[in-house]
Amino acid sequence: DTGVSQDPRHKITKRGQNVTFRCDPISEHNRLYWYRQTLGQGPEFLTYFQNEAQLEKSRLLSDRFSAERPKGSFSTLEIQRTEQGDSAMYLCASSLTGMNTGELFFGEGSRLTVL
């Protein structure tokens, strides 16, 4: 499989619980992005990695959100003490430095529902 894969695809949790999403980018891609998308809205930038370094993080990301990319390959996004407002589709995308098109390749997303 040469695409971006995300796991789990769906997560239902109760308010206050912690959740973790995993993203496996396209293997040779050194850049990895996390976005959040709610119904009827465009993807909203959360954070960005180049290799293992987290280079940018949205101010919208509260202290309850943390992302890692420990070996510069897969990444995890953890949400602590979930709130109902965290319900959304969490999209991961990857790209390769130097690609002419600058294209982001998105995964299918992880849909979070907080009850």
Next chain:
Amino acid sequence: GQQVMQIPQYQHVQEGEDFTTYCNSSTTLSNIQWYKQRPGGHPVFLIQLVKSGEVKKQKRLTFQFGEAKKNSSLHITATQTTDVGTYFCAGHTGGGNKLTFGTGTQLKVEL
């Protein structure tokens, strides 16, 4: 912060009619990308424009980047049912790697 707005928010057309979505950024963009998201799917890259005033075509789709690099448009000629989806523009500012997406235009095509 940077804002990218698109109009219209929704568009219903009859198959065969043309469609245009407009994208406007609050700040100058270094480039503009367009993505298509089918219902229930994820965004898929269509094209990137870099130069001021650039125009690119892909079959029935025509993309333009404004002279001031703050606006862009996507025009579809003779829409087909396969064009259904939401079209997003997305832009980079300066030398940053953060790609800011627009609000999107949802296109519905009726037979």
